[in-house]
Amino acid sequence: MISTLMGEMSDDILEVCKELDYLMIHALDLMEEQIKCKLKLQETMKSGCLNLAKARYIMGHNNISSLQLPTEDSAEIAAQRTVASSVETKKNFEYMVFKLHTINLAKMSSGEQEEGNSIRRRASKDGSESKGKEDLNCKKIEDNGLVIATDPIKWFGYLVPQNLRQAQKGFHAALELVVQSANIQSELEATHKRCDKLLKLKTALIAIKSEV
Template sequence: MSKLEKELQDKLLINLLDLVEQSVLCKMNIETTTNAGQLLLAKSRYIQGPQTVSKSQLPTENSNEFNALKTVTRTEDEIDNKFELSVHTVDKENGFIDAIRWFGVLVPRSLQMAQEKFNQAVELVIESANIQTKLNNTIRYLLLLRNKSS
């Protein structure tokens, strides 16, 4: 193995460790954020009563169709795959509705905060998926380098 290959392997290993650390931190943030959202949701149910914040407000098969305000798109190129979050504005004519309105016009602040926490969690999941893609690519490059030098 040449000196250049060893240096490249060292840099890839350092990058791998950095990506592992980022992945663990991101997953911990996802857990923390979703737990906070669930606690805020429970607080909303406690404040408003179990019947006002429940699955009975969710749409059923007979409800009007609607579009998601946030969608995930995947872009691919020769080197990398990347996930991006597309955010749409509320537009009732085109089917983009704010789901929090299913629970009434004057929703508790804790329910709004829970929605914000779950939105943050979705963004963190996208970030985690991108980190995982980078991690997989780094491992693949390391294996290629090791196989080449063997």
């Protein structure tokens, strides 16, 4: 009877050790993937900022600044890209998964359009800001009545330099990398928690076996 019990406990410890080995290797893989992702994010952000700086040099720093961004007096704007989260189960543990969603402008009401009360004009020569508003080429969403710009790059004009468009593409790619990095980090943290539980279980099993 005792030998049978000892054998079962040995099998349990072996199974725990196998899962621990898998999780440790998986954690190392996730760490490597996270490092690569962050390095790629760094290069993408660097490229986007350089293109943005070139665009400011071409158009002037007053034409590409925070003065072109929506203010509290602007029409309410919904984000074109949002993040949704869900729970995923893998190898006896759960972790949060984030997904990037892009609003489909084609699904918006084509019949309902609103002219922009949107953004402040850039500062005048004496430093004061004009109260005039520019058209943001907005459309109205049927569901919640929010106004969304078809393309935020138009906040800075319609004939923008190519560098500004390249900067926008770069920041879009950076956003996807941020979500990817968050998913890796979430799975890595869940892996560490699972390892901690298994280590405690292994210690308890070894203690019981030694007592028997």
